[in-house]
Amino acid sequence: MYINFWYPIARVDKVTTERPLQAEIFGLPLVAFRDGQGAAHVLADTCAHRGGSLGRGRLEGDFIVCPYHGWQYAGDGRCMHVPSLADAKPPARAKVDSYPVEEKYGIVFAFLGDLPEAERPPIYDVEEYAQEGWKSELYTLELNCYYQRSVENGLDPIHNEFVHPMQGAPGMDAEAQSKPLPMTKIPWGNKFWMSFKETRDPNTDVSSQRGESQNSAGSWHQGPNQLVTWIHFQTAKFGEAVFHQYFFEQPVDESHTRIFFLNMRNWMLEDDKDERVRDVTLRVVGEDIGILEKLRPVRTPESNAKEVLLTGDAAVVSYRESLRDWDRRGWRIDSKTLREQQKGTAFAIPCPDRRKSGNWVLDSVPLMSFPG
Ligand code: FES
Numbered sequence: 082m083y084i085n086f087w088y089p090i091a092r093v094d095k096v097t098t099e100r101p102l103q104a105e106i107f108g109l110p111l112v113a114f115r116d117g118q119g120a121a122h123v124l125a126d127t128c129a130h131r132g133g134s135l136g137r138g139r140l141e142g143d144f145i146v147c148p149y150h151g152w153q154y155a156g157d158g159r160c161m162h163v164p165s166l167a168d169a170k171p172p173a174r175a176k177v178d179s180y181p182v183e184e185k186y187g188i189v190f191a192f193l194g195d196l197p198e199a200e201r202p203p204i205y206d207v208e209e210y211a212q213e214g215w216k217s218e219l220y221t222l223e224l225n226c227y228y229q230r231s232v233e234n235g236l237d238p239i240h241n242e243f244v245h246p247m248q249g250a251p252g253m254d255a256e257a258q259s260k261p262l263p264m265t266k267i268p269w270g271n272k273f274w275m276s277f278k279e280t281r282d283p284n285t286d287v288s289s290q291r292g293e294s295q296n297s298a299g300s301w302h303q304g305p306n307q308l309v310t311w312i313h314f315q316t317a318k319f320g321e322a323v324f325h326q327y328f329f330e331q332p333v334d335e336s337h338t339r340i341f342f343l344n345m346r347n348w349m350l351e352d353d354k355d356e357r358v359r360d361v362t363l364r365v366v367g368e369d370i371g372i373l374e375k376l377r378p379v380r381t382p383e384s385n386a387k388e389v390l391l392t393g394d395a396a397v398v399s400y401r402e403s404l405r406d407w408d409r410r411g412w413r414i415d416s417k418t419l420r421e422q423q424k425g426t427a428f429a430i431p432c433p434d435r436r437k438s439g440n441w442v443l444d445s446v447p448l449m450s451f452p453g
Pocket residue numbers: 128129130131132133147148149150151152
């Protein structure tokens with residue numbers, strides 16, 4: 082996993098003024114809550130005093146209160162009150178990492194890293210979100226696999242024909258499969274977009290309006306954990322029908338991923354179609370999950386020589402090249418060292434404040450260094 086990107090933490094309605102919400106990213110504990118004004122905050126969930134879990138505590142006005150000895154922290158991560166010190170000021174070291182937060186698409190995102198604002202890779206911009214003529218649904222998916230495997234699956238157009246034959250998924254004929262994928266570089270990612278013909282009769286309610294037609298589709302990633310798939314097809318009844326799917330992926334740990342899946346469409350907008358769309362969409366997702374949870378190795382291999390990659394895997398290769406890019410920037414968490422030392426040391430992903438002030442109690446996560 083990489084620091085210095087935005088990660089989805091929870092649905093907005095799960096982050097409340099009532100009680101803290103614990104979350105885990107790459108095996109590191111985080112806590113989310115809202116202050117008295119309703120602003121969401123995401124902090125490292127390890128009290129600077131003696132390591133209590135703030136997420137097990139309570140909220141009091143603007144503060145989150147550690148359950149162990151009652152230290153009170155503000156949303157910016159600073160401890161504002163220590164009960165055992167009466168009215169004396171808490172020590173300067175009494176602070177925990179607080180991450181920049183944004184709420185978008187019904188999701189609370191946290192920027193997990195220390196880059197200053199102007200240098201941060203963005204949250205993907207879904208232009209059609211909440212626009213007239215569009216419908217969105219947000220699903221939360223739990224997968225027993227590493228998030229990079231799931232992103233790579235979305236960048237792989239050939240699997241559709243084999244994994245989703247019953248769902249009328251867009252297929253590519255053999256000739257199209259043998260040609261190199263038309264890759265383009267986009268900011269913080271790689272993209273392909275292509276035309277294709279239906280290769281079989283659609284077989285579900287959702288797609289039964291299609292027929293033989295010229296369609297187009299593509300996928301791209303932005304950063305390591307944001308994946309987009311657009312499918313555009315012509316229908317006799319609806320004209321151009323479009324699904325835009327956005328996957329915001331949370332690496333819970335090396336073998337668990339939580340995906341916040343925003344599914345947008347510009348047709349079948351009536352509420353009574355939601356269930357049908359959800360049903361088919363989640364059936365397709367379930368088929369992917371069945372494959373992903375059995376891939377070996379669990380994590381994406383370090384070297385492409387450990388697989389046999391063909392032209393149809395070009396988007397996967399491009400994704401891995403981007404990851405190498407972020408490796409060279411020193412943004413990759415050293416998972417081996419982290420796991421070896423985690424029992425004896427409390428770690429946190431560094432927040433932007435670490436570039437401005439020192440004296441932190443929690444150690445910053447170990448990062449890998451690669452030759453530039
Ligand atoms: S460990 Fe949190 S107040 Fe003591």
